[in-house]
Amino acid sequence: MTFKPFEPGNHAVGGKTVRVMVIALIAIVLITGSIFVVSPSEMAGERWMGGTVVTATPLGTGVHFKVPFLETVDRLQTSRSVYTLGGLDVYTNDNQKVSIDISVIYQIPSRSVLNLLYKVGRAGNVDIDSTLLPVVRDRALEAFAKYNTLTISDQRGQITAQMKKSISNGLETLFGVDVIDVQLTGIHYSPGFEHSIEEAVKAKADAVQAQNAVAQKRFEGEQKTVTAAAEAQAAVETAKGRADSLLLEADAQAKAALIVGNAIKEHPDYVRYYGLQRWNGSLPQVTGGSMPMVDLRMPGENK
Incomplete structure (x- = not known):
């Protein structure tokens, strides 16, 4: 070594x-x-x-x-954040429980930063969501308590607007948080209530169908009445036309007869002339006895 x-x-x-x-x-x-x-x-x-x-x-x-x-x-x-609250149970004014989902878009302005960091909850950014939760839940409960369960779907926009107003006022007043928007993303009814809604919708649909059937029958009856009235009016017009035609024809025949009668009175030979004008050239057919004589002379000729 x-x-x-x-x-x-x-x-x-x-x-x-x-x-x-x-x-x-x-x-x-x-x-x-x-x-x-x-x-x-x-x-x-x-x-x-x-x-x-x-x-x-x-x-x-x-x-x-x-x-x-x-x-x-x-x-x-401090940029825009989305706080989502799902499965929140609320109660309507008819004491029905409804489960809802809410999304809150908010932003923390600079004036509220130190307040949220050091004066609300524990120091630092450790419990901001849990700080906002009670306010969001309370305002949502308050909004739904004003509406009837059967009208929730129809008044969804109005309910959302009410929640946005209440949540915005609450978060601004308590924590200085600016709420950009609130969305009601889901409404979940109990199974029993959903069944009752389906039954109500079906009953309403059946009632509308029955009303439509009545309206159709009424329309068909009105159409038949109109058609019958039109046909009756047409028959009256036809009869009136026929009567007018017969009157005109009778008047014409009467005038013709009057003219012929006057002619006969003034000219007796007009009778033979009138007969010759309408003779077809055939002699009368007779059985037994002598043949009748037919005067073929023109009026005015000597016998």
């Missing part, structure tokens, strides 16, 4: 190097621990030794400094 002789100079150099490395490491830790970055979606506050708040106004986006190991940084998201 060979031992390397002791060299004091080399040992001193090695010790100095270690000290430099330790100092550099401590410096890096101190520098790193004294710098922190706040992102655009959040703001921050500082506490001295985990207790006293040393930030007068919230720290915004950018690089900030703190005392390493002695100051604690608390961050809070």
Whole structure:
């Protein structure tokens, strides 16, 4: 075994190097621990030794400094956030239980950051959702208590607007939180109530169908009445036309007879002339006896 002789100079150099490395490491830790970055979606506050708040106004986006190991940084998201509450049981004014799902879109303004970080609940961003929950639940219960279960679906928009107004006022007054929107994303009825709704819908549909059938029968009856009236009017018009035609024909025949009679009175030979005008040239057919004589002379000829 060979031992390397002791060299004091080399040992001193090695010790100095270690000290430099330790100092550099401590410096890096101190520098790193004294710098922190706040992102655009959040703001921050500082506490001295985990207790006293040393930030007068919230720290915004950018690089900030703190005392390493002695100051604690608390961050809070200030961009728009969505708080979802599912399966919340509420009661209507007819004492029916309904389960609903709610989404609340909210934003924390800078004026409310330190209040939420250090004056509401525990220090820091550890229980913001649980802080908002009681207000959201209470305002939702209050809104639904004003409506009847049978009208919830038809008045969904009105209920949502009421909840938004109540939740917005509550969160703003208590915590300074700005509510952007509130959505009623789900309404769940009990199985028994859903069955009763189906029965009610079916009964309503049957009633509408019956009304439609009555209306159809009424329409058909009115159509028949109109048709019968039209046919009766047409028959009256036809009869009137026929009567007018017969009157005209009778009047014409009477006038013709009058003319013929006057002619006969004034000219007795007109009778033979009238007969000759209508003779077809055939002699009368007779049985037994002598053949009748037919005067073929024109009126005015000598016998």
